[in-house]
Amino acid sequence: MANQVFEAVRTVMAVRQYDDKELPADVVRRVAEAAHLTASASNLQPWHFVVVRERDGLRKLGSMMRTGPYIAGAAAAVIVAYEKASRFGVSDSSRAVQSMILTAWGDGVGSNWTGFAGLDAVRQEFGLPDTYDVLAVVPLGYPQQKIIGKKKRKPFNEVVSAERFGTPLA
Ligand SMILES: Cc1cc2nc3c(=O)[nH]c(=O)nc-3n(C[C@H](O)[C@H](O)[C@H](O)COP(=O)(O)O)c2cc1C
Numbered sequence: 001m002a003n004q005v006f007e008a009v010r011t012v013m014a015v016r017q018y019d020d021k022e023l024p025a026d027v028v029r030r031v032a033e034a035a036h037l038t039a040s041a042s043n044l045q046p047w048h049f050v051v052v053r054e055r056d057g058l059r060k061l062g063s064m065m066r067t068g069p070y071i072a073g074a075a076a077a078v079i080v081a082y083e084k085a086s087r088f089g090v091s092d093s094s095r096a097v098q099s100m101i102l103t104a105w106g107d108g109v110g111s112n113w114t115g116f117a118g119l120d121a122v123r124q125e126f127g128l129p130d131t132y133d134v135l136a137v138v139p140l141g142y143p144q145q146k147i148i149g150k151k152k153r154k155p156f157n158e159v160v161s162a163e164r165f166g167t168p169l170a
Contacts, residue, residue: 052126
């Protein structure tokens with residue numbers, strides 16, 4: 001039997017061009033729930049997620065995110081913030097991003113990670129208190145083109161070893 005979780009990991013791609021079609025509310029809700037349900041160190045959940053669906057907000061994000069101007073054309077986006085005081089904020093929130101990306105993909109929705117921390121202008125614009133740092137913005141939308149899913153990755157044995165560094169995993 002196929003492992004659906006692995007299939008999602010195997011096929012998911014960074015999607016940067018989105019169809020005009022709106023996302024059903026339950027799909028957006030499921031993506032947010034995936035973030036909410038994610039595990040965190042000591043279960044402290046030092047994060048906050050702002051779901052943006054209004055076009056004006058998406059346009060603003062597109063203009064503020066140097067490495068994600070295409071957010072302006074997404075159907076929704078999630079601003080991922082963590083408590084600055086938390087030692088695990090980045091690792092916990094990163095895991096939540098992956099939960100959202102895979103959950104979206106399971107619904108046929110493309111997404112991506114954009115930006116990396118220090119996104120203070122976004123924090124201020126969307127009303128997050130200054131005790132938070134914005135780690136990333138995750139745009140969501142149906143992919144404009146069919147995704148072929150051919151990943152460019154280093155050779156498996158270059159990055160995976162068995163027992164000790166350098167011994168290939170059978
Ligand atoms: C931590 C992280 C930060 C990223 N930042 C950006 C970004 O700012 N803008 C962007 O378009 N893609 C960003 N990406 C997407 C990667 O460029 C993309 O996943 C990678 O090139 C592999 O492509 P694939 O996911 O389609 O296999 C980021 C990915 C990660 C994991």
